Amino acid sequence: MSQIRKDILTGQWVIFAANRHKKPYAFKHMHTVLDNMESDCPFCPGNETETPKTKFCTKKDGKWCIRVFDNMYPAIDIDKYEKDEDSFYISKSGKGVHELIVDTPDHKIQTSQLSTDEFADVVKVMKERLINARDTEGVEYVQIFKNNGPMAGASISHSHWQVMGIPFVPEEQEKYNESFSKYKRENNHCLMCDIIKHEREKKIRIVDETEKFIAFSPYASRVSFEIWVVPKKHISSLAELKEEDMLDFAEIFLKMLNKVDKLRAGVCYNIGFEDETSKSEKGVHHWYVKIMPRISAMAGFEYSTYGYINPVLPEVATKRLREL
Template identity: 35%
Template sequence: MPELRQDPVSQRWVIIATERAKRPSDFKPPHKEKNGNANCPFCPGHEKETPPEVLAFRAASTEPDTPGWQVRVVPNKYAALTASGEVGRESKGIYQTMTGTGVHEVIIEGPDHDTFFSALAPEHAVQVLKAWRQRYLQLKRDKRLQYIQLFKNHGPTAGASLEHPHSQLIATPLVPAAVNREMARLKAYWQEKESCLFCDLIEAELETGARVVAFNKEFLAFCPFASRFPMEMWIMPRRHQASFGACEDEQLEQLAAILQDVLDRLEKAANDPPFNLVLHTAPLRQEDSIYHWHFELLPRLTIVAGFEWGTDMYINPTPPEIAAQSLNEIKLDQESQAEANRRV
């Protein structure tokens, strides 16, 4: 029978539609035609086609906005918010407006047009995360800003308009309503249990193991109990931290490793599906809160349609236990093949 499950964080209900259950391998994303790198503004040699870089990890002998970089951060040419001006707010009857003050940047993750994050050399993947952290900490100093959202869109249906591997950052002058709701839920849980809801989630998932995909010294990746999408995964630090900006170098190395692992498994399990990877972190002026930062990985294997928009309930045809099993089978197959290669 179908089952309704409630997410303990958002308290959103999800329908696990077991009557039409699917394994991840049953999903076949539409074939994606590659545009190539001939006119890609993110490729080396095209640096003048982007706004001037605000951060780059590059060879010491190279000049800004020239080839020779490994990771490059530039303002978004078509920014959603503008970095100039002060924050202004105005009320018009029941309506409120604010000036569109903020920051919108693109993190170009490498010079190779076709090498995605999961295939980067480990030290290169860490450099990408260091660029995320460095821009987070730099923008945190801007008192106009209240929240920083890091995210990665992969594939056109997930919102990626360019193929070249990249992620984005948008800093806003207010705390988004969804973040405020999550904060309120965590505060209520703390008042009732005197513990962190996310810390308790980590303990519960490690204890059962049924939805665990990967873990290392610092991080746990699992398919959440009330997954909205097939193969949805949350990647959480096992130590309690409110802000991504507090992440230490050792943690970034472990985070890069687990992100590369789960993204590689997702690619193999579902034929390189479109996905969104989004950061959940404490608001900038509330980094001493009881929040617990984490990433959510949201594959776009089902269509969000009228029922979901009308109810804020999702229909997921793949129970998270089956999704985790499929993702773990990918790892077991890789280990078996590696063992067979060693014996040859």
């Protein structure tokens, strides 16, 4: 069955084309993990001098477990950006934050293999780094994300997360803001709270639930096997996630990553934490986490239109994910 569905948060159309599923995949070698050795890995213990200095770390038995430092090759400058002098085009001044969080000292372990306790500690560090980045002068939005595997854009195989504080609100997040505010204005409810309610009534896209979190395939999933992990209680930011709820989040989140790992050997994926922005109406955004497997690559149609073609309907994806 093919369908065209609208993403309720962004207004973007997604084409579901089940027949594309059967397309031969000729680029198997793209899944090869570009593994570097522990001896020349800048993120391994003992090689700390190969990265900028430690800004924060957690320790056990005198050794670090989670380590935070500035990105050696920041995508966003921590120094001030000057406004360009071209008066025809638009530019802006500002500055940013670009940090890395190495979530394990073990070179061979990925986030999905961490214990619930270990990952809950990582979430605690992420929350602190988010608050720090958000409170940095000039930062308007903080994106926490992870590129897992070469097809997802990772250049170093040692597991790590990135925290980017940027001096503008991206278009995607502007759209979330509009959607959440408009829905609130018209219905006096939170859009995501109502999505959760609807999904719990429908029961066809929920992959799993815990007491405090729900994981489901979004109605207009842009990529195959996309999963959202959402707190049932309305919070607008990771900064509002209570420490006692972090274990619950860690449990369901790791469960989802383990399912994604089983989709295909060496599967790559991106993870994005969707936080409120400086322009969000206070308390209106509902914080959530997106897991986006890279089963198929973004190609000409996607790059030209920012519309998406997804060969797997979310209901089909949910069935498969529940079984894994």
